[in-house]
Amino acid sequence: MAKTTSSRKAKSGHKAKSGHKAKSGRKAKSGRKAKSSRKPESGARLPFTAGPWGGTGGQRFDDWAEWPIWTGSPQDGTPVQGVQVNHGKTLDHLVVAYQFKHLSHFIEVQHGSSWGGVKYDPFFIKPRERFIGVEGWHHVFDGTRQLNALQFTIVNTQTGAIRKSPLFGEPTDTYFRFPPDPVWEIIAFWGNQGFYVDSLGVTYAPTGWQDSLKKRHTLLRRSLL
Numbered sequence: 001m002a003k004t005t006s007s008r009k010a011k012s013g014h015k016a017k018s019g020h021k022a023k024s025g026r027k028a029k030s031g032r033k034a035k036s037s038r039k040p041e042s043g044a045r046l047p048f049t050a051g052p053w054g055g056t057g058g059q060r061f062d063d064w065a066e067w068p069i070w071t072g073s074p075q076d077g078t079p080v081q082g083v084q085v086n087h088g089k090t091l092d093h094l095v096v097a098y099q100f101k102h103l104s105h106f107i108e109v110q111h112g113s114s115w116g117g118v119k120y121d122p123f124f125i126k127p128r129e130r131f132i133g134v135e136g137w138h139h140v141f142d143g144t145r146q147l148n149a150l151q152f153t154i155v156n157t158q159t160g161a162i163r164k165s166p167l168f169g170e171p172t173d174t175y176f177r178f179p180p181d182p183v184w185e186i187i188a189f190w191g192n193q194g195f196y197v198d199s200l201g202v203t204y205a206p207t208g209w210q211d212s213l214k215k216r217h218t219l220l221r222r223s224l225l
Contacts, residue, residue: 051201055145088117133180
């Protein structure tokens with residue numbers, strides 16, 4: 001994976017500034033069809049957010065708001081294509097590969113400007129796979145609370161097979177989890193960053209979210225005519 005930080009630079013040559021945001025809610029439901037254990041707050045707008053988990057230091061970033069992430073047909077792919085992590089005594093950085101909105105290439109966005117620690121191999125999804133869950137640990141390092149380990153859950157939308165990424169980093173005192181659920185998809189990340197990654201949250205949407213987004217945009221355009 002190429003570099004690009006929120007100190008950032010993308011393969012596309014684009015640069016961006018850090019953003020903000022978020023709220024989430026959860027509620028269990030049951031029924032005959034597979035239903036999500038995760039329900040956004042009433043009135044929440046697509047896409048939804050959960051987290052962040054970790055510390056409050058550093059500056060806020062919001063990849064969905066700051067980068068030209070792809071929102072095309074679900075048959076063509078998914079926004080989050082892969083991740084890469086460096087870890088030493090803490091989680092030095094997280095690089096996320098996003099599908100660029102014109103499908104021509106990836107943009108790789110780095111959170112945490114450190115290049116220290118062990119460089120883990122990049123982890124990419126395969127065709128028809130989606131990121132649906134993330135879990136991790138955070139700890140106090142050098143006087144601030146920050147991430148120390150991450151692991152991601154993937155689903156194959158054709159077969160329903162679930163797999164996990166390697167564990168990036170070391171489990172420590174405080175655990176967090178965004179539970180995997182095949183009816184939801186992680187489409188971006190947000191949180192706080194500085195020299196390291198202070199916290200991480202997810203931007204997520206239901207399966208078929210691209211169609212809902214297009215419908216909303218169409219209705220908005222009609223209302224402006």
